[in-house]
Amino acid sequence: MATFRCTEETFEIIDRAFREHRESVNKPIQPIDKRTSAIARAVVVKGLPQAEVARKYEVSKQWVNQIVGKYYKLYLTTGASGAKDSESWIRRTLEIPAALAAPLDRFLPLAKSCKDPKALQKALSAVIRAIETQSDKLE
Numbered sequence: 001m002a003t004f005r006c007t008e009e010t011f012e013i014i015d016r017a018f019r020e021h022r023e024s025v026n027k028p029i030q031p032i033d034k035r036t037s038a039i040a041r042a043v044v045v046k047g048l049p050q051a052e053v054a055r056k057y058e059v060s061k062q063w064v065n066q067i068v069g070k071y072y073k074l075y076l077t078t079g080a081s082g083a084k085d086s087e088s089w090i091r092r093t094l095e096i097p098a099a100l101a102a103p104l105d106r107f108l109p110l111a112k113s114c115k116d117p118k119a120l121q122k123a124l125s126a127v128i129r130a131i132e133t134q135s136d137k138l139e
Contacts, residue, residue, distance in 0.1 A: 011045050017074045040071045
C-alpha cells in the first residue's frame with residue numbers, strides 16, 4: 001500500500017465514507033471510531049510517521065497501518081482522490097531512469113510547499129502533459 005497525504009477537506013470526505021460504511025454493515029459508531037479517525041488524520045493529513053502515531057495512541061504499528069490502508073482504499077473508491085489532484089499526495093517506490101531523479105528531487109519539494117493552488121495545478125498539468133506526450137512517442 002502506498003502512503004498517501006491529503007487535505008483536511010478530502011480527509012473529511014473519506015472519513016464520512018468510512019463511517020457510512022460502518023453503519024451499512026450494522027456496526028454502530030463507537031468511541032473507538034473517533035480515535036480511529038484521529039489516528040488516520042494524524043498520518044494522512046498531518047503527515048506524522050505511523051510509528052510515532054502508534055506510540056502516541058498506544059496501539060501497534062500494524063493497527064495504524066491497517067487503519068491507513070482502509071482509508072486509502074476509500075480514498076481510491078470514493079472519488080476523493082480525483083477531487084483536486086494538486087491537494088492529494090501519495091508515496092510510492094518507483095524504478096525510474098537515473099536522469100529523472102535529480103529533476104524530480106528538485107520539483108517535488110517545491111510542488112509540495114507551493115502556496116498558490118493555481119500555479120501548482122498549472123505546473124502539475126504541464127508535467128503530466130509532457131509525460132503523456134513522450135509516452136505516446138514510445139508506444
